[in-house]
Amino acid sequence: MITAVVIVYTFFGGQKAVLYTDFTQAVAFLLAVVVVVPLSISAAGGWSEITATVDTDQPGFFGATGGVMGLLNATALFFVWFLGYLGHPGFLTRFYAARSERDAIKTGIAVSAVYLPFWALIGFAGAAMRSMYPGADVDTETVLVQFVLDHTPAIIAGVLFAAILGAILSSADTWLLTAASSGSHDLLRQVSRRQWTDSQLLRRTKCLVVLLGLAALPFGLWRPTYITDMMTIAYTVAGASGGVLILFSLYWRRTTRQAAWSGLTFGVVAAVGGRIAQLTGATPEWFDPILPTLVGTTLIVVVVSLMTPVDAAATSVFDRIRRPDPDYDPSASSTKETV
Template sequence: MTNGIIVTCLLVSLLLVAWSAWHGYRKSVTSADYIVAGRSMPWWIVGGSLLASSTSGATFFGMVGDYNRMGFFTHWVILGIASSWIVICFLVGPRLRRFGGFTIPEYLAQRFDSPLLRPVFALITIAWMTILMATVVVQGGLIFHALWGWPYELSVSLMIIVICVYTITGGQTSVMYTDFVQLIIFVGAAVVLVPITINAAGGLGHVTASAEAMQPGFFTPTGGVMTGVSAMALFFIWFLGYLGHPGLLTRFYTVKSERDLYKTGVVLTLVYLPFLGSMSLVGASLRVMYPDAQDTEILWIRFAVEHAPALIVGILVATLAAAVLSTADTWLLTAASSVTHDVARHFRKTDFTDDQLKRWTRWSVAFLALACLPIALNRPAYIIEMMTIAYSIAGASGGIVIIMSLYWRRMTKAGAWSGLIFGATTAVLGRVMIATSDLPDWFDPILPTLVVTVLIVVAVSLSTKSSAEADRVFGTLLRKKPTGTHESSTGSGR
């Protein structure tokens, strides 16, 4: 009976996803419908979609597991993301909406009058987004592996198929409406499950006392296991990583108006911190109940199966599946759109028709889904650790270049290229050094990387000249309304 209830909840969730995908398929008449939802999304849908995508299965698996091991040190991830939402919604989003394109590489290429910047930035983004997509597939595989004991490899492969079919069918319209529904599901599940978990561990007082006894400093900013420098590095990795994440930034191309972006920012800020903060108490509770657990990322499923009613377990499983899909579809569609719009279009001698754009994007979804499969099958690190690697590259390259390009007119093409190449290369080398050498615990190479990247962009820009076209595009970012001169359909903007 228990399995029947769980399966029923999961099927209901998947049926909602299937309906949304079909609804999105019917609405995706043009490539603009498929990629940017016809630029007609209301603010509450955009906000819900962004929140669902940034919460994801990583919250229920990775974040809970990280709190279990690292204590409140993990709070710096949440604070970095929350801070980035404020900057994105109030400072970045409105200017990107005025630009009115399809992808972030397209914006950078026109902003600096450098067509080659488009495919190069796209390829760097696709590389680190493949790592992110692999973490999502890992989350999906863990659901069925932990719940029913299915072989992990089979669980991962099945999740790849579901994600791929769903994203190919629906496009951006489907992604955003389904994300909103999925957000309601997993916020509701968290409201029910968080107090159940804390009570099962003996209550809040017992949890805090026990976790502190097991790991002194558990509830301090460093968790008792890291340093202040490490905390600062983690904050900036996620703060700048989100600023450089096209999967999030391109959502602002879909919104109806700039004014709606400010409403989105207020909602994200008010909802995100308390929701994600509650995961810290779940991680502490599970640390108390399962002190010797080897795999901390599946503990919440294990707890639910052992302590919660079957209906609650079913809701949790449906929640996890919804959270995984809400993130996977976003990142996969963004990366696939970049393959088509920013890489293939640059090297193709003739332009795409609208039908060809949609078809190539769908084939790119399938290709990228397969590309992340080997990483997911090997599961080289904990989920949050894998995501931190990806966001290190995103922040050091894209995050710095994007925010400076939106607000510093004097930034030049040479400055953008130098920041992109140095930031991405040094971030990768820094992660390799951490994995292969004995760096001190207090030192993270990302901090000097970020500082030097900014200095390089400034120095190179001040020593080179900006083009008239770059100045003109910067001017469009300051205007109240889109100029209508940028790519909005199929043939322009090569």
């Protein structure tokens, strides 16, 4: 049923429907987070009880390198989700609907920044639920549902379940529309080497919406337990490659096309390889590959940019975007340019 709903309103509504529903669902989910966090901490007996229980189950979990709540891992998660949202293909496709390039810049960064406090709150709620449901007492991907059933009144549970469903639909329709748009625009049209009209491109995109939605149905029924790991890898790749490059392209005029491709390639390979090594136990439990990957991508973009000729087309776009800023001075935002 959920698959049919997502396919139908993505098929008929397109990007406008996805934008409106995503906004409504995001508001509901953020309100739900605000409600769940104090309820979960209170139900677990307070923060001191939570830390004591979790540390007993996994010593050092809240230490500098102990786990998700550790300083090193918290820093890594910050970059994963902040830069991951900035390089998220779903958000990148929405930039085309912005009123101006500057609006795309401001909203892209604002979305990343606004979500961060709520992801932090979810981390606190997750620690509380880890304390209440230790070990294998409940599936970690349905622990929030179990908590709502066990600890909230029926009317609040209904609202929270609606918010959870909204969050699921929001992610599903965004990724479905992004995949269908990319498949028709960047794959089918390039392979066919034909010039399609807007109506022809729209029809093919809608067909892909249906086909990809149906193709995802078996995964939804099977629901492999590594979906969360797959999402983390996806956001790591988006952040380590796309997110870093977007920031460079917006704030460093000297960034070149060769540097962008070099940084993108390194970021993808290093992020995927690092996550695979982490999941297979080839690296220490406290080690998160996102931090060295970000450093490596940054260095590659800077070094390659300085070693390659200035890209006139890229700098003209950069100047056009930054020109409305009265404080912008092109000569102060880049190094000496030599061709």
